[in-house]
Amino acid sequence: QITLKESGPTLVKPTQTLTLTCTFSGFSLSTSGVAVAWIRQPPGKALEWLALVNWIDDKRYSPSLNTRLTITKDTSKNQVVLTMTNMDPVDTATYYCAHRPRLLREFDFWGQGTLVTVSS
C-alpha cells in the first residue's frame, strides 16, 4: 500500500522560504525507476508540475521556477523535501507530492495535498 503525505507550514510571509516535506511509505526511492514529484494547484486553477527527483538522484525542475526550487531526497527517512525561495502571494496553492512507479510513467499515487497561503 503506497501512501504519501505532505507537511509544512500553512502560512508563509512574502519573501520567505517555504519548506515542504513529503513522507511516504510502501515503496523505496532507491528502487530502479522510481521517482517522486511535487505538483501544485492554485485555488480554482489547474495543476502545475514543479519538480521531480528519481532513484539515482536525477533532479528536474520547472523552467519558470528553476531558480527558486530545490528538491532533495532522504532515502533512509522515506522523505522528499521541496524548498521554494522568495515566496509571493501568487504561490498560494495546494502542494501535492506524487509517486512515479517507473521511468517515463504516470503518477499513480498522490498525497492529499497541503494548502500553503502566502500573506503578510
Next chain:
Amino acid sequence: EVVLTQSPGTLSLSPGERATLSCRASQSVSSSHLAWYQQKPGQAPRLLIYGASIRATGIPDRFSGSASGTDFTLTISRLEPEDFAVYYCQQYGTSPETFGQGTKVEV
C-alpha cells in the same frame, strides 16, 4: 515546453450520457506518455488512464482513452453521478512535464 489544450472547458451533461473530452498537444507527444486524471473538489487527482489508453487499476471500463497524432481523447461511455468532476491530461514524455488546464464535467 509542450502545451496541452483541453476542450471544452466545461461539459454540461446528464447521468447516462456520453462524455468526450479532448486534449491537444502543441507538439508531438508519444501516446505512451499521456495520462488522464480525475479530480473532485477537495481531493487529490486520481489516475484514470496512462499510456493514452490503459486504464489504471480499479478504473471502470466506462472510461476509455485514445490517441490520434497530437490529439488525445478521454471518453466516458455512460456518466455515473460520481463521474462529475474535473479531468486533466498530462504529458510525461518531455521535460518539463505539463498538464492541461482541465475540463469540468457538470450536471
